[in-house]
Each structure stands twice: as C-alpha cells, then as structure tokens.
Amino acid sequence: MYQFDKIKLVVWDLDETFWKGTFSEGDIEVPNQNRRLIALLTDIGIVNSICSKNDEKQVMDYLKDQGLAEYFVFPSINWSPKGARIKQLISDMQFRPANVLFLDDNPSNLAEASYSCPEIMTGTPALLPQLLADAEKADHKDPEHKRLQQYRILEEKHQVRAEFSSNEEFLYKSNIRVDISTDCDANVDRIHDLILRSNQLNFTKVRSTKEELSDLFADPNVSCGYISVRDNFGNYGIVGFYAVKSNRLLHFVFSCRTLGMGIEQYIYNKLGRPELTIAGEVISDLSATEIPGWINQKTVDSSFSQMKIKKLDAHVVLVKGPCDLFQVYPYIANTELFDTEFTHTTEDGLVIESTGHTTHIVEALRLSKAQKQMVVDEVPFAHLDMYCDNIYRRDYKVVFLSILADCNLGVYRRKQTGEQLAFLEYIHPITDPSNWPGLISGEYPTSNFHFTEDILRKFSEKYEFIGRNTPEQIVANLDFIWKHLPKNCVLTIMLGGELYYEKNAFEAYMDRHLVHKKVNDAIRSWAGSQENVRLIDVNKYLVDQNSFYDHFNHYIKPVYYALASEMVEIVNEITGSQIKETSKAKMLFIRVKELLAPTYYKLRGVLKK
Structure with missing residues (x-):
C-alpha cells in the first residue's frame, strides 16, 4: 500500500x-x-x-x-x-x-x-x-x-569491494581516517540526532535532550568527544559520540553508516577501554583489545584474509537469530550472499529480538495473514517482522538457527483463539501486575517499548503468559520447522553454552547454563534420528572462564572464529563450494588452536594471572 x-x-x-x-x-x-x-x-x-x-x-x-x-x-x-x-x-x-x-x-x-x-x-x-x-x-x-x-x-564503495578477496583487505585499501574532536557544543544538533536515532550501535541507549547534552559538555568532570570519519570513498561526517566520567562511559554511540569498519572498537580502545554497561542488544563486539590496524594506518598490511566461500549463489543460505549468529560474520567473507534475519530495530525504535524464536517461526506458517494482522493491530509492541516466513518460501539449501531466544523470552497466548507471540525476558511476565511498575519505569528490559498501565491491562485481558518454552516444546517446534523447509534443505542448529559464567549479574541468567543443558540434550536426542539436521555445539570451545568476554552469551574471538569455521564447512559441503585460504599460515594456526582448545585457554588464563 x-x-x-x-x-x-x-x-x-x-x-x-x-x-x-x-x-x-x-x-x-x-x-x-x-x-x-x-x-x-x-x-x-x-x-x-x-x-x-x-x-x-x-x-x-x-x-x-x-x-x-x-x-x-x-x-x-x-x-x-x-x-x-x-x-x-x-x-x-x-x-x-x-x-x-x-x-x-x-x-x-x-x-x-x-x-x-x-x-x-x-x-x-x-x-x-x-x-x-x-x-x-x-x-x-x-x-x-x-x-x-x-x-x-x-x-562506489560497493563497486570497489568486489575487487578485493576479503573485507579486511578492503578495509586496509580504503585508507580510513578517524578524527576525535571536542568542540561538541558547535555540533549539538548532529550529536543529539545521532543519540536519538541510533540503536544498533548505541551501547548505552541514553536519549539525552539537547539541554542535557549542553550541560554535559559544560561539566569539567566529563570528557566528551565526537568522531568524524573519511576514507577513499568520501567524508562520512560526524558518525559517533562519547562522554566519559570517572572512567565510565555515559554515552557511546555510532551511526550504522560505518557498520563493519571497526570504528567503535578503535575508539573504545583509544579511550583505554573504560567501564561500559551495555544497554539492550548491539550489533558490535568490543572484546578485541587490539586497535584495528586499517584505521589511521601508516603502512598497508593485507596479509590476513577471511575464510571465503567460493562458487556460492546468492540467497541459498539463511542465517536467522540473535547476536550470537552475527558475531561470526567478521570471519566469513562474502556474507552478502547470505540472507539474514537478525535482531533489529523498527523505525519506531522497537527492538525485534524474537525473529529467531521457534514459536514465531512456527506461527509464521501456522497463522493466516488475517491472524497475524489481528495480533499486530491489537498488541502495540507486536510487529509483522516477528512473523517473517521467508524460511519456508525461499529455496534455501542451508538454514542456521539459534536456540538462545527460546531460552530467554516469555511466550504469550491469545486467550480466545490461541495465537502466540514471544516478547521480553520470561522472568518478568508482562501479564503480572506486580511487574508493571518495573516495565513502566524501564527498570526491566522493554525492547525500547514505552509501556503504560493501560497498555499492560488491555494486553493482559486478551493474552495469558504460558512461560518460557520447555525443551519438549522447542523440539516440537524444530520438528515442525524442519518438516516444512524446502526439500533437501539442511537445518543447522546453534546450541547454547552450558558453562556457568561466574561474573553473571543478571537474574534471568542465573541458571541459564542448566536450561541450555536440558534443551541441548533434548535437541541432540531428536537430531540424532533426523536426516538433514546438523548441530553446531559451542561447548566444544568453552573451556573455562577465560572463554567468556562480558556476558554469558558473549565469547572471546577464538570461539567465534571456531564457530565460523564450522558454518563455512557446512555451507561448502552442502552447496559444493570451496574455501579459499589466502593466508595458510594463519588458518593453520587457528586450526591447531581449535584442536588444542582446552590447553590454549588454560594456558591463556595462567599467563593472565
């Protein structure tokens, strides 16, 4: 329309x-x-x-x-x-x-x-x-x-990108220049627009007014700066902003125009990696402690190249799920040939994190158009993106799914007619009036939706909380999805981590390793007797606490590299593609490190101490 x-x-x-x-x-x-x-x-x-x-x-x-x-x-x-x-x-x-x-x-x-x-x-x-x-x-x-x-x-950038064998080589050749400036008052309009509109690379999600920003700029105890970027293709202007007080970031936000250039990693390390409490989901990983070598470089070094999938037609691979799947992308070249359906933000600022939830994938096929529209019309935090059905309609050869959303989000059912949707952490059901003050105030995660008591009451009148998906329900959903995929399509499931994270600070994750263990066991049992089902098990690479970065679901780089290796191997096997290894020494090093993962991580921990 x-x-x-x-x-x-x-x-x-x-x-x-x-x-x-x-x-x-x-x-x-x-x-x-x-x-x-x-x-x-x-x-x-x-x-x-x-x-x-x-x-x-x-x-x-x-x-x-x-x-x-x-x-x-x-x-x-x-x-x-x-x-x-x-x-x-x-x-x-x-x-x-x-x-x-x-x-x-x-x-x-x-x-x-x-x-x-x-x-x-x-x-x-x-x-x-x-x-x-x-x-x-x-x-x-x-x-x-x-x-x-x-x-x-x-x-122009897109045209030149095809000439390089890897994204990293492309970045080195791009001659990226990053400047940090402090005359923030003169650019308050652009900075305000940036923090208001950016979500995917807005690490703190603090939406300050112009007046609040001006006060921040004037505070002698706060260090503020904005980031400008240019490269061989043009000038991107102001693309980032930070505010640091007592070695803690109050603002850390970037424009998605520079996504994939490593600007946020560069700035975070330049600032000395101050304390940062990440609010909500972001699509960037700040765990790397080295400064990206392609930014403000003195000499060009393009010796390292990503794993590359050759002879792959576009749109035969679907990657669907939360940020754990996105984190492998820096290590795979030609990911533009993949179709992706990740956690994302709508124009209204609503974060859609249930795109990979098995309940929504099932409902995408089970519900009629009219039923989906009814849910969206009567539930202000619902969106048609939740019911994307490309997974069934496209002729995919490989589909990658993650079970993380199923182990986190609460599921709600329409009382009269049975339609289901998953939204927010299960630990604070939105139909329970005792949770309403926390949802309205923002004390609890809300996916950027602004609740009111009226909205919560109306939703609770029509919908009931049925809990977090059980292992049995997840397997039933996966079986439904698998049976309705295109013929000969291989369903690849990313299992959840089973290692306890000692530094966990979130109530919802206290027993998550145990939940993952039960879900993983159920999926392993089901998958063992199914054709065209593969599993990628992160637990092979989680050895001790040094395997984590800053969250139960966030790992250090070698773990993501290993997961990327498995994804590439599956795609190459199923599609008949082949990996091009432009840096054999680097690949050999990674392979050896994967085989000796337990020794590698334990030795790394000893050296750190």
Missing part, C-alpha cells in the same frame, strides 16, 4: 514508466513531469534508482546526455528477472523493503517484486501524478543533495 511518508527510495522501470516508448525501438521521450519529479524527490531526501530490462551502457549514455544520470544510484539494468535484482539492490543500499517504492508498467514485474520483497510498495505509472503532488507538498529538506551523495559514496 502506497504511503508517501514512508518512502526513502524509489526504484524506476524505464520503458513506458520513466519515459514514453521502448528504448530498443527508438523514439523515446522523458515527460517533463518525470524530470521534475526526480529532482523534487532528491530535494526532499528521497533517493532514486533503476531496475530495468535494457542494455546498460546505451541507457546510461542516454541518461547522461539528458542530464538525468546524476539523479540515479545503484542502477540495475540488464535482462535478468527483476524480483531477485530488486531484493539485492535494496540489500546493497541498506534499506528496508517497507521504505521502497517500485514503479513499473508491467503487473508481472510488480508481482515478482512483491514476492521477493513482501513489504515493498509498488505502483504503475498511474501513481505518478499522486507521487508528484505529494513531493511538491513536502519540505525541501535536502537542497544540497547530501543524502544522494551519501549513497553515491556507498555505490
């Missing part, structure tokens, strides 16, 4: 849509209203791209001659089907399909796009007058076309 206020990207078909006529037949003309429309969209901060079946060079030459090429980024112009191309384009540009409008005169192309990206908005040329009218009424908030320039930089 068309919603102008949600549009961030417009993807254009060309023949009989952007211009009148068919390019291959000659005699085409771009209507003046379309020329005006792309200029207006750019002025208001909406980006334009192309997905068309034509000859790329001929079309781009024509657009350059017409003075129109400058308005488009990431053009996809070839003769292959549009559905997969649009999905890849949206992924490359780092948008959500719900913020994309695809315009095409061919209904079959629109249907194909909707199948590949269920949330995408689509329209025929008949929608253009309405789009123009809405654009004319909107504020011209980007007259300097800064947003377009950001995506021009991202486009």
Whole structure:
C-alpha cells in the first residue's frame, strides 16, 4: 500500500514508466513531469534508482546526455528477472523493503517484486501524478543533495569491494581516517540526532535532550568527544559520540553508516577501554583489545584474509537469530550472499529480538495473514517482522538457527483463539501486575517499548503468559520447522553454552547454563534420528572462564572464529563450494588452536594471572 511518508527510495522501470516508448525501438521521450519529479524527490531526501530490462551502457549514455544520470544510484539494468535484482539492490543500499517504492508498467514485474520483497510498495505509472503532488507538498529538506551523495559514496564503495578477496583487505585499501574532536557544543544538533536515532550501535541507549547534552559538555568532570570519519570513498561526517566520567562511559554511540569498519572498537580502545554497561542488544563486539590496524594506518598490511566461500549463489543460505549468529560474520567473507534475519530495530525504535524464536517461526506458517494482522493491530509492541516466513518460501539449501531466544523470552497466548507471540525476558511476565511498575519505569528490559498501565491491562485481558518454552516444546517446534523447509534443505542448529559464567549479574541468567543443558540434550536426542539436521555445539570451545568476554552469551574471538569455521564447512559441503585460504599460515594456526582448545585457554588464563 502506497504511503508517501514512508518512502526513502524509489526504484524506476524505464520503458513506458520513466519515459514514453521502448528504448530498443527508438523514439523515446522523458515527460517533463518525470524530470521534475526526480529532482523534487532528491530535494526532499528521497533517493532514486533503476531496475530495468535494457542494455546498460546505451541507457546510461542516454541518461547522461539528458542530464538525468546524476539523479540515479545503484542502477540495475540488464535482462535478468527483476524480483531477485530488486531484493539485492535494496540489500546493497541498506534499506528496508517497507521504505521502497517500485514503479513499473508491467503487473508481472510488480508481482515478482512483491514476492521477493513482501513489504515493498509498488505502483504503475498511474501513481505518478499522486507521487508528484505529494513531493511538491513536502519540505525541501535536502537542497544540497547530501543524502544522494551519501549513497553515491556507498555505490562506489560497493563497486570497489568486489575487487578485493576479503573485507579486511578492503578495509586496509580504503585508507580510513578517524578524527576525535571536542568542540561538541558547535555540533549539538548532529550529536543529539545521532543519540536519538541510533540503536544498533548505541551501547548505552541514553536519549539525552539537547539541554542535557549542553550541560554535559559544560561539566569539567566529563570528557566528551565526537568522531568524524573519511576514507577513499568520501567524508562520512560526524558518525559517533562519547562522554566519559570517572572512567565510565555515559554515552557511546555510532551511526550504522560505518557498520563493519571497526570504528567503535578503535575508539573504545583509544579511550583505554573504560567501564561500559551495555544497554539492550548491539550489533558490535568490543572484546578485541587490539586497535584495528586499517584505521589511521601508516603502512598497508593485507596479509590476513577471511575464510571465503567460493562458487556460492546468492540467497541459498539463511542465517536467522540473535547476536550470537552475527558475531561470526567478521570471519566469513562474502556474507552478502547470505540472507539474514537478525535482531533489529523498527523505525519506531522497537527492538525485534524474537525473529529467531521457534514459536514465531512456527506461527509464521501456522497463522493466516488475517491472524497475524489481528495480533499486530491489537498488541502495540507486536510487529509483522516477528512473523517473517521467508524460511519456508525461499529455496534455501542451508538454514542456521539459534536456540538462545527460546531460552530467554516469555511466550504469550491469545486467550480466545490461541495465537502466540514471544516478547521480553520470561522472568518478568508482562501479564503480572506486580511487574508493571518495573516495565513502566524501564527498570526491566522493554525492547525500547514505552509501556503504560493501560497498555499492560488491555494486553493482559486478551493474552495469558504460558512461560518460557520447555525443551519438549522447542523440539516440537524444530520438528515442525524442519518438516516444512524446502526439500533437501539442511537445518543447522546453534546450541547454547552450558558453562556457568561466574561474573553473571543478571537474574534471568542465573541458571541459564542448566536450561541450555536440558534443551541441548533434548535437541541432540531428536537430531540424532533426523536426516538433514546438523548441530553446531559451542561447548566444544568453552573451556573455562577465560572463554567468556562480558556476558554469558558473549565469547572471546577464538570461539567465534571456531564457530565460523564450522558454518563455512557446512555451507561448502552442502552447496559444493570451496574455501579459499589466502593466508595458510594463519588458518593453520587457528586450526591447531581449535584442536588444542582446552590447553590454549588454560594456558591463556595462567599467563593472565
């Protein structure tokens, strides 16, 4: 459904849509209203791209001659089907399909796009007058076309990335430069916007007002600084901010525009690794104590390369779950070929951490569209993202799932009709009035949702708490999922850690190692008699307390490297791909370390003492 206020990207078909006529037949003309429309969209901060079946060079030459090429980024112009191309384009540009409008005169192309990206908005040329009218009424908030320039930089970066054999080599060649500045008052607007909007790389989640920030800047006991980044592809501007008092971080936040560049690790180590209490989920690991060598480097060293999966088609592997699965990504090259469904934040700031919960994966297929919409309409903290069903609809060869969410989240059932959803830690049921003060005040985790007593009361009238999933229920859910996967798809399950974490400070995790043991045993028993089910057991690499970083579910780097190795081996076996080892000495070292893991970790602990 068309919603102008949600549009961030417009993807254009060309023949009989952007211009009148068919390019291959000659005699085409771009209507003046379309020329005006792309200029207006750019002025208001909406980006334009192309997905068309034509000859790329001929079309781009024509657009350059017409003075129109400058308005488009990431053009996809070839003769292959549009559905997969649009999905890849949206992924490359780092948008959500719900913020994309695809315009095409061919209904079959629109249907194909909707199948590949269920949330995408689509329209025929008949929608253009309405789009123009809405654009004319909107504020011209980007007259300097800064947003377009950001995506021009991202486009160039994406083009060059393919020339390198690993992400790390790419980072070394990017010539990344990071500056720390302290004149924060002069940039309070940008800093305030950053801490307000960022969630995935906002480690403290403190949403200070501008007035509170100004007071912070003026406090002589607080050290504040903002981070600017530039590289060979352009200037990213202000992308981070920190505030330190008495060696404790009050703010530590970064823009997702620099995700994967290691900026947050660099700054954290430059600050001397001050005390940091991480609020909620973040998609970055600060456990590495070394400063990333590719930032502000004096010389280039690209001797180390990631494990690489070769000959892998896009969209045959799905990785679905919480941050434990995300942590292996730095060690695998070409992960852009994987489909991923991780914990994420919606536009409204709601953290969706149940995407990998087996109850939601089952409900995604069991419930009708109407049932899902009913739950979303009557539960303000529910979202359709919770019921993503790509796992069943796509022709995946390998699916990776984690059981961590099942062992953490509480499950609720609609009293009258039985629909289920998982939300927040099981230890504080939201249908129990004794927990309401803690949920309303934010004392308990809320996934960034702001509860009121009215919301809690209405939810409790319709839904009942049925507890955390038992081992038997998790196995039943996994069996349902396995039976409904595409034919010959291999279901790979990441088991939970069974080693007690002595430094645990969270009530919900006090017995988590015991819960994981029971769940793991049940899954091992079930998986032993099933075809096309694999297990990845982190417990092979958890030897002692030195295996942990800062949380029961967070481990040191060698553990994640070992898990990545297992994932790569499974993908290579099932898909027929092969790993390229560009640094054999490094890989041999890691392999030996894996085989001798107990000795390695114990010796590491002795040396630390």
